[in-house]
Amino acid sequence: MRAYAIGDIHGHLSLLEAAHALIDRDMAENGAAPVIHVGDLVDRGPDSRGVIDHLMRGQTAGADWHVLLGNHDRMFLRFLDDPAEPEPGLRSDLSWLHPRLGGAATLASYGVHAPGDRPMAGVHADAIGAVPKVHRDWLESLPLHLQFGDCAFVHAGIRPGVPLSDQAETDLVWIREPFLSDTRDHGHLIVHGHTALDRATHYGNRLNLDSGAAYGGPLSAVAIEGRRAFLLTDAGRLPLDP
Template identity: 50%
Template sequence: MTDRIYAVGDIHGYASELDRALGLIEADGGPDARVIFLGDYTDRGPDSRGVLDRLIDGLAAGRNWVCLMGNHDRMFLRFLTEGAEHDGNIKSGLSWMNRRLGGPSTLASYGLPQGEGGAFLMAQNGGLETLSSYDLGGDELSLQELVMRARETVPEGHREFLATRPILHREGELVFVHAGIRPGVPLDAQEEDDLLWIRDGWLEDTRDHGVLVVHGHTALDTPTHYGNRVNLDGGAGYGRPLVPVCFEGRESAILTEAGRVRLVP
């Protein structure tokens, strides 16, 4: 019998959707099911802290899980460790503290809610949006003060979890990664920025990669099979359901409350 592997795409702070997806997986594969999470646990949704708590607790309990890193997870980590609000892969130059990227909702889940909003400056050096002040419960904090408050508030276990996530996982004919791979580059030579951010040169590529690549990062209306890859980001970060997928070899099926629905190219 082919081993089953379940995969879950971008969660983006929706702990209730994670709970629902895990319920579907357990109903289909039991409590010891092998689950690969594709990253982007944080930002945009209301409970990034709750998502990380569930994943950390599951791993500590010995659940058969692999939790990969996503680009939003790395941005959150770099904010905490380096005070960084930018990533060079964001072409718009937006700050992680812009609501569109989701930093404020992540900090709010740790008890640091945004009040009247953040004030931003647009610098001339590349047009980067830079946080100049942040209203936290009536206190106007600078970026540096906000970073220090976040460091005091976010549990060390959460920072350690974010810092130790793998960026690629292979099992048999399947490769799991957050964003995708650089076509034509061996798996062991892939660059981290590509694995976490790639779209150009990847999404339109139709060649056989030698493995079926399972990824997220680029939001769709529902998980979609493209023949050489499967995109599991069904847009949970924009309020759509989180849809787990079961893989048996290269065969795949969406899990729903009504049962499996085969996923085909």
């Protein structure tokens, strides 16, 4: 099995375009394969709308791109449906528009004025008018997990010991422990993001692609062959060994 995967994007369109350019170059040398984006398309970065537009255009044009739902993408949808509805997995003292979450940057990319500095009701009403229905419909259609060969792709991780088909949605988009510290083989190499690191890291039983694009870090694009992974760089492939 060959595939490519891209970590958490968080509204950074220019980084996404650069990641796709690295993948295109690698495909030219090694052949085409599906590209999986592990979620968290929106929040914190400057152009969440542009990221969604870019991914939708690519799929419409026939690119073999697959996109998973991340917890930030789900928070965006939940806000549009009902900003007062609690988000499972999020601390009760936080909301999607809290500066730590970055929802205001997402709404600003759609042209919503001062989304972090006005009463919620007005911001919500403006967001409903600003976010195209096709974006909402597309986000609502995103899968929570995908399997290709030896790999299972999810946003955050899995509940260890639970079959993939029985995983809870909130675990798939929010989990950290006990997943991150579990060293057992999960039956597939779990390819995920969600927990930011300095660089993409292979742990043997899982591969974390979130290299902190949300916080000024790079956006990682990797080539995967079986359970082996290679970070794509301007200088070529860099093996990611467990």
